[in-house]
Amino acid sequence: MRTYACQCGTPLFFGNRRCVECELHAGWCDVCATTAAVSVEGTCLNCDTNVVACTNRTTYDVCNCFVDAATAADGALCRSCQMTTVAPDPSVHGNLRRWQLLEAAKRRLLYDLRTVGYPDDQLTASPPLTFRFLSDTPEKHVVTGHADGVITINTAEADPVHRESTRQQFGEPHRTLIGHMRHETGHFFWMREIVGHRTADATQLFGDADALPYAETMKQYYDQGPPEDWNERYISTYASSHPWEDFAETYAFYLDMRAVLDTLRWNAPHLVADLGDDLPAMLLSYCQAGIVLNEINRTMGLTDLVPEVVPPPVVAKLQFVHDVFEKP
Structure with a gap:
């Protein structure tokens, strides 16, 4: 993961929402694919594009992204948030924090795929890669997994106590949200790139x-x-x-x-x-x-x-x- 820099010279990390020195808003810019500061006028200080915050940033504080203001409609979502088709109910206690952690892991996953050079259009081709963040109910246990381009993550995996207990139960060296997403994307990758091509x-x-x-x-x-x-x-x-x-x-x-x-x-x-x-x-x-x-x-x-x-x-x-x- 790259460490970026604000216009004032202060380091900006991938998850930053604000520069701790000059206090400008900051975050991931979907236009230039960089973590950058944004001017008070709403300009990305890395690519000089007029940007607006992702709706999930302004409404729920579960995102740190900005999108191109010229193409953004009301309620515009960033590239990452668009891939979430089912989000946790934010009115349920604890769900907002779980959603924040899940989205942060997904943004890192997308950064990973850019790092290895995987084309963006392969993620949006039919069937596109999408995510569902679901919680258990008295009637149904949610199984984390992949099917036909849809990755389902049980929101309990965002609870560190549950995750550590499960890690110990299955004897795993690590069990993390980004680990789940990397693994499940492997099933998507198998479907997209292996079956019928390299079987x-x-x-x-x-x-x-x-x-x-x-x-x-x-x-x-x-x-x-x-x-x-x-x-x-x-x-x-x-x-x-x-x-x-x-x-x-x-x-x-x-x-x-x-x-x-x-x-x-x-x-x-x-x-x-x-x-x-x-x-x-x-x-x-x-x-x-x-x-x-x-x-x-x-x-x-x-x-x-x-x-x-x-x-x-x-x-x-x-x-x-x-x-x-x-x-x-």
């Missing part, structure tokens, strides 16, 4: 998804757990449950890696080399930086950020994901 190559690496009944293999995974040698072939225990989940977990790890390397490139360039488009160089730099990042986490009593070893079969799968991003 044979994917099958060689991840297995034949169509030959393994999803419900049965998932039940077996939850009943029996992963195979003993899972860490020799998969990036996570969950990846061993089914080829679809293997791909989504590998894809999510790839986005994790690219996001960390992007953050280091902008904020601590001495920790990363000029990586170009070479996957092995990226992975090596990520693992080397991981020595420092893991020690920082351990110093704070947190779990490791970067896995100590990425086995060769996983490297081959990551190379496949990387190549698809290079030539979507």
